[in-house]
Amino acid sequence: MTEFSATIIGAGIVGMSTAAFLQREGCKVTVIDRLPPGEGCSFGNAGGIAFAEIVPTVHSRMLLKIPRWLMDPLGPLTLRWSYLPKAMPWLMALGRNAMPDRVKAITEARAALALRVVSDFETLLKAAGAADLINYQDTLRLYDNEAQYLAEAPEREAKRAHGYVTKRLSGGEARELEPAIGPSVHCGVFHGGWYFVSNPERVVKSIAADVVKNGGTIIADDVVSLTRLGNRVSEIVLKEKGPRKVDKLVICAGAYSHLLARQLDENILLEAERGYHMVLPNPGVSLSRSLTHARTPGAATPMEMGLRLAGSDEFAGLEAAPNYKRADALWRNFKAVLPGLREPDSKTTRWMGRRPGTPDSLPVIGPSKTTANVWYGFGHGHMGLTWGPTTGRLISEIMTGRKSNIDLSPFRADRF
Template sequence: MTHVVVIGAGIIGLAAAHHLRREGFAVTLIDRDPEGDRASHGNAGVIAVTEIVPASGPGVAWRVPGWLLDPLGPLALRPAHAPRLIPWLIRFVRAGRPREVARIAAALAALNARTYDDLLPMLAASGLAGELRRTGSLTVYESEAGFARDRPEWDLRRHHGIAFEAMGGDEARALEPALGPRVVRAVFAPQSAHVGDPRRIVEGLRAALLREGAAMIAGEVAELGVQDARALRVGLTDGRRIVPDRVVVAAGAWSGLLARRLGDPVLLESERGYNTTFPDPGLALGREIVFAERKFVATPLACGLRVGGAAEFGGLGAPPDFRRARALATLARLYLPGLPEGGGTAWAGHRPATPDSLPVIGPSARDRRIVYAFGHGHLGLTQAATTGRLVADLLCERPAPIDLRPYAVERFR
């Protein structure tokens, strides 16, 4: 039986392991803290199939300075990390050119179009079908100017088959009575969904895999290389060595370190996200609310109302600054006046972000027995099941259902 080591037990690694087990592979997952907190636990829980516009979309580069100067803004940069971020930022700006935006949107749409085809069977097989809430999402605006600025993005979504309905502020409040008078425009997207609790998804997938015979090792990978023509070599920091037949690198924001050791130059940054979860919010929402101009979301989860967003670039080693989480809660009260002061639990986690908003899915240029699956940014939960399916296709050496060239690691050369 072919033995595959999956490095990373977050949502992407677990989804890859799920599909590989169904293909008959022996699977060993390695994670520094298999049951620990991670971006897969603390995300907004959204199945964001409508999100196909890259983060560097039209006009974003010109708005960055203002965001950096705004203490309640959606973006922060640690000064000490700025020099290391320059190559990533150069590619980010390039990805905002009109032709690149169109190309990237098409690639994201190709992935997201398969989401439910791959996600629903995976949830059902793992006993998690009841976790999905297909109630759509509501994007709200506090100004006509903000709504007009985003119109090209909504037109791009329509071009790729995404349905939506624009409405006024009163119609939005009829749909979500907790919204305050600040909302003047909104867009309802029925194809979006959310889960009851992303932590339960991760824990349920892990439990199902262990029941099915997958192995789990707690450890940090220090070495990944080619042993010989028949086997690879995975070394842990504690001295343990594993010799698998295939390897999947799905270590989230830490994946770039392993790829670069193999000689694959990849531009991957930790985009630290923050949220505050209110277990007793004092109000009810029926679906995810996206606050378009302020770039954050609120999602009703089983564990409470989660208000999340923000992007902080400071590297993997910088300690979290929970003022970002408190700022999000302050912003949320502008739109949700019933939200209580205090009482929320702050959280921070590392999102793996590429400058073009596309994940890295495909073989290493060094050795095709090593497959990459990382860099999903804000769309890890949305794209996990499909990424797992594509990883299995690659290791089974069969044609993938979509063109994988846009996600190849070679694009960073």
């Protein structure tokens, strides 16, 4: 067992998973976040453990759809034009990473990261007494017509090559499985590996409670700055509690992580891919699994608090006010395939969160290249919940000198 103290900035799924796996290596852990565990971006995601989603978010075929999406202010992707100059370096890098050779390399890296996703989830949730939060029902993808289905053949082939089976169902078979699906659905396909959790916030809070039970500390405060002495961070400065000495530091601060990395002279391309959700406590339909719809990115997931409709991608920076009309648009999209879906009412809730996205759809996992006692775990984009526990395990392995089961070079901090 390795004994050292680790300070982790960020109490989302990545930060709490890192704390839990480091504890297993005998480390004393302290987690710092201005929000309680699981109440940042981890709170409002679609709940997917989407380990089969190995093809990057943006590829050459997706690029062709982007101009049409950008013309619709409530479409699946929007950019607030006043933010364009700041987003331009990230967007240009996105375009470069959508080329076929890069997509192939990124797919390989994502597939490697997916290898132990489910087992890492089970390790943490079983220890926390919350294994019942995982639902082992594969998500079903729905298509309006044959053209939509055929257009995604390359993604299904990439999955098949890595061992993920995407079984096709006719529209009638999909409705037998999920009677709430309407007659407009032409066919459906199992994703090949996309389970879901019934409450993402409770996932993180359960892990956090286990960390505290095992001697860890969680501090509610905001990290203002990092103080370097030579090539090490000697202390961090908290907004309320002031300076605090650190031994080893892990930055898992989601969409704010690059601001801290910048203090260490590292330029990491990271954007807040702002996502929205709507929760219908009384949805009028019943589902046994999560659904995605090919026409419009997003997912409908049955959860403890109701049916969550989640998705959208908005580029507007960290601080711009939410546009909850984008949450309402999710309801209209899913009403087309779930005709019994009730209209939002006074009990309906809406939310916006900031996904930390990199232009190559890969997270940053590993050591800082400028500072000897700093490690990174952020930039998971749409895959934060899925890759969170695995990221925590990988960081703990790196910090304690254990050999990893995958090549970590695609996730290095200086690749940008």
